[in-house]
Amino acid sequence: MQPSRTRIAFYYSLLWLVALLFFLPVFWILMASFKTPDDILAVPPQFLFQPTLDNIVSMLTRPNTIPYFINSLFLSILSVTLALVVSFLAAYTLSRYKFRATNFLMFLILSTRMVPAAAFVVPIFQMYNAFQWRNQFGVLMLYTMFSIPFSLWILKGFIDGVSPRYDETGFVNGASRLHVMFRVVLPQVRPGLIAAFIFNLIFVWNEFLLNFILGGPGTQMIPYALAVGLTDSGGNVDWAFVASLSTGYVLLPTLMIFFFQKYLLVGMTFGTVRGEV
């Protein structure tokens, strides 16, 4: 039975209502980044105001802001890319060479992501201090490691979906293993690569705790900047700065989620629900 038009309209208005409710704080921050400090805190909230770029200009002219953005971009993109390379090789191996404990090994690898960062941040900090890894390379490797489990799970799901008959046809025609991996299998799992990339990029982009504890001048990212720049010298929340930095901060994930929505679902289901990709 088809629900009646009024019912559908009712459901959709309900959905819109909930969505707008959740969007409200984000909307408030976005608006605030274009308001003067007085307008930001005005009661009742101002919906019609004279927009200004002052907040954004002053945020960008603060000494460390641009480096924070660069660190965020550099660490997240490079670490996830490295993780994808490692994960693809591992996923192909785990998918094609089946040995006894494959599933258990997959579980073990994923289990590194089951512990909250707060639980292992102290030992990691001590280890990084002892090995003097608290530099760009060390943090990059941490995030790479951090991104491997989900990437591996997503890619293994995808490679399992590529029939080994494709590989075998290549072998019989004289292809090498590397040719089969990169020219036969890789192009067929491109949606998985995109899903894993976006999914992990958002994770690394949002990571705060480890960055806060381990980070230094070359590795501190935007969440760190938000945390330390939250209050002004007088102890009050610097809403103009927080709002404008947040606006710049959510730009990348928002664009990515908007353009690659369908891949995100794939990521969240480890490639088991592939939908239209």
Next chain:
Amino acid sequence: MAPNRNDTGMTAIELNNLAKRYGRKQVLHNLHLSVPAGEFMVVFGLPASGKSVLVRLLTGLESPDQGNIFLRNTDVTHLSPGERNIGYVPQSFALYPHFTVHQNIAYPLHLARVPKNEVEPEVQRVAGLLGIQSLLDRKPDQLSGGQKQRVAIARGLIKRTDLYVLDDPLVGLDFKLRERLIDDLKRTQEMLNVTFVYTTSDAVESLMLASQIAVLDGGEIIENGPPETLYTAPQRTQTLQSVAFPQANLIDGTLSTQGSHQFIETPAFRAGFSGQPNGPTPQVQIGVRPEQIRIGTTPGALTCQARVLLREDLGGEEILYLDAQGVQLTTVLRSDDQTQQHVDIDQSVTISMQPQQLIVFQQGRRIGVCTGSE
């Protein structure tokens, strides 16, 4: 069975005592097969008889646990698939979805680093052979099942070699398309004058395509030879029963001796026997093809009474299921055969069979044929 090497020509394939086991399951054992160059060798076997494993061993995708594989008189048992120079049509089409049809077909040449200007005429040639020139720019997901299969066959045939392995390439295609492709394949193989190894579980396909049939049963080749020989004089009951459509009749009987005469007795008839029993057991089976059973009497034939149980009218022919004194028999009548009388269900009829067409098996092996009625 000893390998019967063709001494006049080159031997394309020789499989010597192959064995393969997966876990506890012995899939192939004691497998011998020799394929002379230029043959269309059909490896016939029921599903799960080990055909695909045999193909995997032949192409080198897996190694045998035991035995040797010779291709073109060279031992290739330990060579990688790429070094064996085999044209391959896999069972599932395995067309690369990210390639166009053209790229898929050209793929084996591309891997063999054939210069680009030589690839194009080859692609056109095999595409023409299979009638798929108009599809070259498409992607595999824009093709129907039959078109995909043609592309897969084209990709297998484009490789410049003398040995092609086709793993049940027509499985799952509709009847008309299969008939067309069977013709195409047969013509292609004869034109190229190369060796084909073709696996199938379809008896009609085997009989139509093969110049040699090898029957794979229980993990070994139980019999091989030209289709006519396998059809008219099978050495094993499995061959008689499986390489046929509809299935051949097997009648249980007993073998007895009176003086210097040997007799076969069945509930339906009694016949003489000429041949050499291979053991003391009196239990035998008499095999007879459905089309060799006729309604009515014919001179010199064995006759018995039978009741018609069921008729299946296939248009051009009719399949009759008969009961002859408790023995279930199947027979085929051609509708345009004026000498055959029309029959109805439950009608009692006289059926006749030529004794020399009744093959006698003992413990699954042929021991002789029947002689005139007693």
